[in-house]
Amino acid sequence: MKGMANRMIEVDSLTKQRAGRPVLDAVSLRGTEAGVTVLVGASGSGKSTLLRCLNGLEIFEGGSITIAGHRLAAGGQSTVGLDDLRRDVGMVFQQFNLFPHLSVLDNVMLAPRVVSKLPVEEARSRAVDLLDRVGLSAFAAARPATLSGGQQQRVAIARALAMRPRVMLFDEPTSALDPTMTSEVLEVIVDLAKGGQTMVVVTHDYGFAKRAATWVVELAAGRVIRQGTATEVLP
Amino acid sequence: MIGCRHTIVAVACVVAATVSWAGAAELDEIQSRRELVWAGDQEGGGPHVFPDPANPRRLTGFEVEFAKLLAGELGVKARFQQGQWDRLPLLLDQSVDCVINGLELTPERRRDYGCSRPYFGYALQMVGRRAAPPATLADLAEPGPSGAWRIGVLTGSAAEIEMRARAARGEAQIEVIGYDGTLDSMEQVQTGVLDAAVLDDCIVAFYADRFAGLRNVDRPFAGGLYTVLTSHRTPKLAAAIDEAIGRLIADGRLKTLYDRWDLAGRQQMLMLRDAAEIPVARGRTLGELLRQALPLLLSSAGMTVLLSCTAFPLAVAAGLAVAVGRLYGPAWLRPLLTGYVEVLRGTPLMLQLYAIFFLLPKIGLALPALAAAIIGLALNYSAYESEIYRAGLKAVPLGQFEAALSLGLTKWQALRHVLVPQAVRIVMPPVTSDFIALFKDTSVCSAITVIELTKRYSVLALSTGRIVELAVVTAVLYLCMSWPLALLSRWFESRLDRPAEGGP
Numbered sequence: 001m002k003g004m005a006n007r008m009i010e011v012d013s014l015t016k017q018r019a020g021r022p023v024l025d026a027v028s029l030r031g032t033e034a035g036v037t038v039l040v041g042a043s044g045s046g047k048s049t050l051l052r053c054l055n056g057l058e059i060f061e062g063g064s065i066t067i068a069g070h071r072l073a074a075g076g077q078s079t080v081g082l083d084d085l086r087r088d089v090g091m092v093f094q095q096f097n098l099f100p101h102l103s104v105l106d107n108v109m110l111a112p113r114v115v116s117k118l119p120v121e122e123a124r125s126r127a128v129d130l131l132d133r134v135g136l137s138a139f140a141a142a143r144p145a146t147l148s149g150g151q152q153q154r155v156a157i158a159r160a161l162a163m164r165p166r167v168m169l170f171d172e173p174t175s176a177l178d179p180t181m182t183s184e185v186l187e188v189i190v191d192l193a194k195g196g197q198t199m200v201v202v203t204h205d206y207g208f209a210k211r212a213a214t215w216v217v218e219l220a221a222g223r224v225i226r227q228g229t230a231t232e233v234l235p
Numbered sequence: 236m237i238g239c240r241h242t243i244v245a246v247a248c249v250v251a252a253t254v255s256w257a258g259a260a261e262l263d264e265i266q267s268r269r270e271l272v273w274a275g276d277q278e279g280g281g282p283h284v285f286p287d288p289a290n291p292r293r294l295t296g297f298e299v300e301f302a303k304l305l306a307g308e309l310g311v312k313a314r315f316q317q318g319q320w321d322r323l324p325l326l327l328d329q330s331v332d333c334v335i336n337g338l339e340l341t342p343e344r345r346r347d348y349g350c351s352r353p354y355f356g357y358a359l360q361m362v363g364r365r366a367a368p369p370a371t372l373a374d375l376a377e378p379g380p381s382g383a384w385r386i387g388v389l390t391g392s393a394a395e396i397e398m399r400a401r402a403a404r405g406e407a408q409i410e411v412i413g414y415d416g417t418l419d420s421m422e423q424v425q426t427g428v429l430d431a432a433v434l435d436d437c438i439v440a441f442y443a444d445r446f447a448g449l450r451n452v453d454r455p456f457a458g459g460l461y462t463v464l465t466s467h468r469t470p471k472l473a474a475a476i477d478e479a480i481g482r483l484i485a486d487g488r489l490k491t492l493y494d495r496w497d498l499a500g501r502q503q504m505l506m507l508r509d510a511a512e513i514p515v516a517r518g519r520t521l522g523e524l525l526r527q528a529l530p531l532l533l534s535s536a537g538m539t540v541l542l543s544c545t546a547f548p549l550a551v552a553a554g555l556a557v558a559v560g561r562l563y564g565p566a567w568l569r570p571l572l573t574g575y576v577e578v579l580r581g582t583p584l585m586l587q588l589y590a591i592f593f594l595l596p597k598i599g600l601a602l603p604a605l606a607a608a609i610i611g612l613a614l615n616y617s618a619y620e621s622e623i624y625r626a627g628l629k630a631v632p633l634g635q636f637e638a639a640l641s642l643g644l645t646k647w648q649a650l651r652h653v654l655v656p657q658a659v660r661i662v663m664p665p666v667t668s669d670f671i672a673l674f675k676d677t678s679v680c681s682a683i684t685v686i687e688l689t690k691r692y693s694v695l696a697l698s699t700g701r702i703v704e705l706a707v708v709t710a711v712l713y714l715c716m717s718w719p720l721a722l723l724s725r726w727f728e729s730r731l732d733r734p735a736e737g738g739p
Contacts, residue, residue, distance in 0.1 A: 057637055087643035097638035101656050111642035114652055156638075163643055 008034050008068060008167055008198045009054070015062035015074075016049060016222075023049050024060065025222040035214030036193045037200045038230075045219040047202045051169050054200065055089045056082040068166040087115060090160030094172040096152040098144035098159070104131065105140040108159045115163065123162075130158035134188050150181025154188055161192075168192065168199040175204065206234050259332045259466040262309070262475050271306040271313050275336035276320035279418035282441040282496055283337050284315070297496040298335050301354060304488060305335075305463070308479035319415065321391035321697060324348060327466040333476065334464040337435060339393040341459075342516035347700035349465035349473035354480050354489065356503055358455030359394050360436040361386075364424060365450045369431060372453045375407040379430055384409045387420025387432040387684075391697060394433040397457045412604070412684045413694075419593070421446050426596035437498055521704060528695050528705060535691035536712050542605075542677040542687060546612035547670050553613065554620025555655070561621070562628055563646060572621075579618035584679050587611050592683040608680040616673050623665050627658035660730075667724035671717050688712060 009029070016024040024046050029037070039047040052058040054067055059076040068088035072078045078085060099107050108127035112118040118126070131137045134154035136147075144152055153173055160168060170189065174182040186208050193199065193212045203209065209216055209230055216233040218226040226233045265271055275284040277294060284296040294315055306313035316331045323334045327348065337357070344350055361372060369375055375384055388395040390413035401407040412429065414420045420432035425448050436455045443449075463480075465473045483489040493499030519527075561572045579587070588611040595602060602610070631654050639649035681690030692709040696702045 055641055057641065081645075083640070083643050083645045086641055089641075091638075091641035093634060093638060095634055097632075097634040099635065099638070099653055099657075101660065110652060111644065114648050115643040159642070 009037065009200065010066040011050070011054075011063070012065075013063035014050065014053060014060055014065065016046075016053065016058065016060040023222050024053070026063070027219070027222070027224055028063075029217060029224070030227060034198050036198075036212050037215045037217065038209040038213040039200065039202045039217050039219065040204070040206070040209065040234075041219035044221075046222040047217075047219050048171055050219070051171050051200060051202050054167075054169055055086050055091055057091075083115070087163055088166045089169060090163060090165035090167070091169045092153070092156050092160055092171065092173050094175050096144075096149070096156045096176075098152055098155055100144055102144075103140065104136065104142050104144060104147070104155050107144065107155060108162050111159070111163050126162060127158070130161050131155070133161075134158045135184075148181060149177045150184045153177065153181075153185045157185075157188055157192075166198060168197055170199060170201040170203070172202050172204070174208075209234060258329070259327045259469050259472070261469045262471040265309065265311055265332055265472065269311045271302070271309060271311050271333070272316050272331045273302045273306075273313060274316045274318045274323050274326045274331040274334045276318055276323065278320075279416045280336075282437055282498070297492060297498060298337070300492050300495075301489070302335050304483055304492065305476060305479050308482060309475055320389070320417070321415070321693070324464055324697065325702075327464065332465070332469070332472060337461050338464050339459045340462040341393070341396075343698060343700065344462070344464065346516040346518065347467075349467055349469065351463035351465070351473065351476045352480050353460035353462055354483075355437075355461040355493075355498070356458060357435040357437055357461065358458035359397060359433050360439040360455045361431050361433050361452040362421065362424060362439055362446070362449045363431040363452045364427070365448055367430075369452060372456060375401075375409055378408040384430045385412060385428070386410065387412050387414055387423050387429045389413070389417050389420065389434065390415055391694065392435075393457075393459050394435070396698075398433055413686070414684055415682055418442065421449060422593065423596070424449060426601060428596055428601045440497075519699070519701075524699060524701055524704065525708070528699070528701075529708070531691055531695065532688065532705075532708060532712060535686055535688045536716065538685065539674065539677050539687045540716065542608055542612060542680060542685070543670070543674040546609045546677075547616065547673050549609070549613035550616035550673070551620050551666065553617035554622075555624050557617060557621035558624035558628060559650060559655070561625060563650060576618045576621055579615055580622075584611065584615045584676060585682050587615055588679060588683050604680075604684045607683055608677075608685045611683075612673060612677065612680070615676075616669065619669055620666065623662045623669070624658060627662035628654055630661050631657045663727040663730075664724055667720060667727060671720050671724070674717055674720065675713070 011027060011029040014024050014027040015022065027046070027050060039050060041047045049058055053060050053072075054065060056072060056076070056078065060074055062074050064074070065072040067085070070078060070080050070085040070088065072085070099110065102110065105124070105127055108130055109123045112123040112126060113120070128137060128140065131140055134157060136151060136154055136158070139147060139151065139155075144155065147155065157173075173189065174185050177185060182205070186205070189199075189201070189208075190212050201208075201213075213230045216226075216228065216230050217224055218233055260268070260272075275298060277284045277286060279285075280296060282296055283298040284294055287293040287295040299315070302313040302315070316326065318326050318331075320336065323336055323338070324344075324347070327334065337355075338344065339357075340350055340353055361369075363369060368379060369384060375386075378384070384407070386398055386409045388398055388411060395411065395413055398407070398409060398411045402409050402411055412420075414423075417434065417438060420429060420434070421442065423429040424432045425446055431452060439451060463476050465476065480489075490499050493503065557572050557575060561569050561576075564572070588608065591602065591611050592604060592607040595607075635653055635657065636649055639653040640646070644652065677687050678689035680687055681693075686694075688709060692705055696705045699705070
């Protein structure tokens with residue numbers, strides 16, 4: 001296992017149960033050390049649960065995870081505080097989960113201000129840059145509720161990027177969007193991938209997987225049934 | 236159908252019977268039902284009316300025996316009706332025929348009620364702590380060691396009127412504090428909250444053994460006479476009572492009764508025999524009434540505002556802390572906070588105020604009435620606010636918490652910056668509505684001597700006899716204060732009715 005310390009994501013024999021039934025059954029991943037890993041599989045196959053284990057939103061009973069240099073063990077044990085781990089691992093949700101009481105700009109500025117204790121000016125210029133990058137600088141003062149779904153998801157991406165995470169997790173980022181909005185969000189994700197951002201994406205969108213994935217993992221009933229490059233795994 | 240009509244007739248008869256029965260009964264009705272209903276307050280009521288220590292279900296007291304004699308003279312039995320002392324006269328409009336409970340004969344009472352010839356003479360007696368000032372009544376002319384002397388009295392009693400008049404005339408440097416219970420003021424003197432109390436001499440004599448730490452200050456002063464109160468609508472009953480009292484005085488049965496209670500002397504009997512006529516007070520116009528009452532009502536409304544505006548922010552802050560602790564605090568803390576909420580929600584506010592004001596001094600923590608009232612209201616309402624906040628926090632979608640955690644915020648940072656600000660918006664309407672409720676609940680504070688709007692109304696209504704007019708003025712004052720709050724509440728709701736924010 002040469003170069004272990006540099007590997008961004010490693011999942012070994014991950015086991016998780018819910019109400020006595022296994023939702024993840026000895027899941028081990030190869031080839032996910034960098035680049036874009038895409039998790040595919042039917043609903044209920046465990047792919048979202050696996051993703052949520054990666055930043056400690058779910059605890060698991062067996063196996064271990066190494067992510068962005070931090071180690072997570074069974075029962076919610078980790079080498080560092082979960083909040084330290086999560087600074088290095090950004091997450092984007094299917095339902096965006098923007099903070100409705102804050103403006104778009106304040107959504108993006110919140111974590112740099114509160115978690116990284118950045119001065120206001122620095123946090124603001126970082127947020128403005130990121131909103132520019134996702135094409136939404138004109139909406140900085142707007143409330144999230146006034147934006148379209150695609151715009152909200154781009155804000156959510158900017159919000160996660162504001163912490164400069166080493167790994168980004170995307171949980172079905174386009175499932176709640178119509179096709180036009182889907183493509184505007186996917187463009188942003190593909191751009192990030194081209195820029196060398198390590199990421200794990202849960203998606204049903206095989207087109208996106210073929211375009212961007214460096215590694216594809218297919219799950220069924222909590223088990224890995226295939227993993228490899230997109231051409232090896234996808235039909 | 237026929238059965239139905241019968242039912243209606245029967246109901247109508249019952250209603251008619253009830254209506255005609257409401258209020259005091261006239262002599263012939265009392266004699267036909269063979270029962271004289273008399274009202275008194277047995278709470279701390281010795282030696283007048285009090286539960287027999289040997290058998291607390293039985294009432295005893297010299298007025299119980301006096302009522303029995305009186306009823307016997309009318310050829311009927313006596314039946315007791317319990318009431319709050321300063322509201323006893325109001326019962327004459329309900330279901331009692333007369334009030335016998337140490338009510339002093341005053342010009343105002345003669346105007347508003349039927350007053351019998353006196354059946355007892357009393358004087359006021361001041362009591363203080365042993366070996367503590369004031370030493371004499373004359374000492375009250377100068378301020379005490381810590382400013383104005385704090386003097387407790389029974390609300391609505393002749394002692395209250397006398398002491399307030401002395402303060403108003405500048406004859407005494409005193410702060411007069413009214414209590415609902417006879418013994419409350421003696422308790423408070425004993426615990427050191429008050430400098431002295433002023434009560435009827437027969438009460439002081441009766442409870443002297445129980446309050447061994449107290450002593451009589453100076454001689455009795457400012458005496459008066461007790462009268463039996465009847466309604467103006469029952470003149471025959473009033474006349475019969477007068478004649479009966481006359482017979483009881485003349486044939487010595489009243490003296491025998493008082494001798495048994497150690498209340499009588501030759502002087503007492505001579506005084507009763509020769510009791511002077513008390514003049515009838517002049518009625519006042521509405522304008523005069525308002526000129527006199529409005530400034531008092533307004534200043535008491537100020538007390539109501541002060542109580543609500545200080546207690547409620549404290550209640551909201553404590554409630555939020557309790558809610559957060561119950562939802563996100565350490566496991567050992569949660570049952571404690573649940574207990575806190577259930578105890579404060581499950582016991583009456585009045586009881587909590589009593590505990591803070593009357594029981595804490597017994598363990599050396601004597602709070603001024605205002606502070607006790609604010610703390611009591613804040614504690615009580617914090618339980619309700621915490622439940623509202625708990626619901627509000629639970630109403631914020633879980634995704635909000637997860638999104639905040641995923642950004643690296645700690646649990647407490649997520650609460651402070653993401654969950655609580657959203658919960659606050661959700662709970663605004665119920666919290667505003669609770670503010671209105673607390674605003675009205677401040678009236679309970681009169682139980683611990685804080686005079687707010689309702690208490691002031693009650694005192695003024697009884698002393699002037701203008702119950703309805705002053706009720707309207709008081710209600711208008713309450714509405715003037717609560718209406719803006721209602722508007723505020725509606726404004727919050729309209730803000731929340733706008734299209735939902737957040738997800739698609």
